[in-house]
């Protein structure tokens with residue numbers, strides 16, 4: 414498991430600065446203003462910081478951006494990392510500065526001089542998140558980065574505010590690891606075992622095996638996994654930190670550990686990316702981990718459907734008709750539209766068993782959402798404006814892109830089947846919306862619900878502000894914040 418780089422919060426010690434061997438990060442106000450620590454660095458380096466602030470290049474730097482000064486005179490450090498940041502930065506700029514510092518520091522010993530900077534805890538979150546490196550399978554992997562020292566004028570205050578952020582970083586890392594793992598390692602068994610291990614941090618974890626799912630009548634889920642050697646499973650994770658007896662909020666995730674498309678097999682080019690098709694389940698797991706680590710005062714249940722979609726002699730065929738737990742029948746037109754079949758049964762089970770106050774499902778559901786929204790925004794579909802607004806607000810505050818798209822009867826009509834209650838794909842038009850309509854057929858009338866199509870944002874091919882290329886952990890922070898705002902305010 415990849416764990417965030419440890420941070421030791423210490424009181425500012427001006428004498429330690431010159432002696433630090435490694436990298437030292439310091440903040441320079443937008444207008445070149447320096448606090449006591451920056452002035453100290455400036456004096457040690459015989460005015461290098463002041464000259465940097467006066468140079469025309471400084472004014473062109475974006476907030477949160479960094480410049481590096483190698484082997485600065487007057488210090489033992491191998492480099493001085495100077496971040497341009499207001500004393501009272503926005504959350505976003507503070508996190509970006511932390512991320513840029515993490516990138517510049519690599520694995521060297523790092524001393525961060527936050528002085529009296531506002532939002533120092535957000536800097537620490539940026540530092541933690543951008544320090545992620547999935548190197549489990551690199552033979553030449555470097556040793557993990559040593560703990561960093563974070564000096565601030567009020568270290569206890571900063572450390573207290575940074576503690577829940579450490580829980581967030583751990584949740585995000587958990588999601589990223591799950592999404593980055595190859596499918597020969599992260600089988601349904603391995604996935605379930607990693608979730609069961611979270612009992613150690615206080616979650617209640619149950620694993621429903623194929624025989625249990627069969628008894629419950631989850632035939633649309635089981636149909637997807639029936640061509641695989643890996644057994645299908647549903648894992649239920651409960652965090653009951655809220656009022657006893659209060660109904661929980663439910664998070665439901667698509668956990669297709671590999672999606673070949675099944676008999677409607679996908680083309681070879683890029684098929685390797687389908688190791689991330691459990692991204693929805695990965696986010697649910699990451700949020701549950703964060704909630705448990707920060708001992709959230711909320712009742713939340715996370716449910717994931719774990720299956721592998723493989724072609725095989727036993728695999729489901731196009732033309733098959735399967736019956737869902739709800740009782741509705743589905744004509745399989747395309748075995749590659751499997752995520753909705755998995756979610757249909759898990760969504761129904763979640764409502765049937767827990768009577769949740771609301772449900773949010775997450776899934777790498779459609780390629781069409783990437784055509785529509787690219788890698789910047791997840792698709793948001795909802796039957797409840799208040800819940801949708803609460804989520805969109807939280808996502809915006811966390812800098813996680815999310816964009817609402819419509820639902821409606823006309824789209825639902827595309828799912829009419831000649832021989833069953835519905836078919837599993839609409840036409841070519843509005844592919845992400847008809848997929849959402851399919852899911853809505855398994856949502857009870859008065860359950861507030863959001864479907865998040867995260868196919869474009871769960872894993873990306875270039876670095877983002879807070880993550881190196883690969884799994885992003887998108888959604889962990891937004892969902893954690895939404896739960897905080899909704900239940901812990």
Ligand code: BES
Nearest residue numbers: 690747749750777778779780781838868
């Ligand atoms: N897992 C895919 C969607 C996907 C595509 C995720 C690209 C991430 C990146 C999903 O199961 C799928 O295959 N969807 C089909 C649906 C179609 C058959 C109606 C698609 O989008 O092509």
Ligand code: MN
Nearest residue numbers: 672749750751
């Ligand atoms: Mn598919």
Ligand code: ZN
Nearest residue numbers: 669672690752
């Ligand atoms: Zn899929």
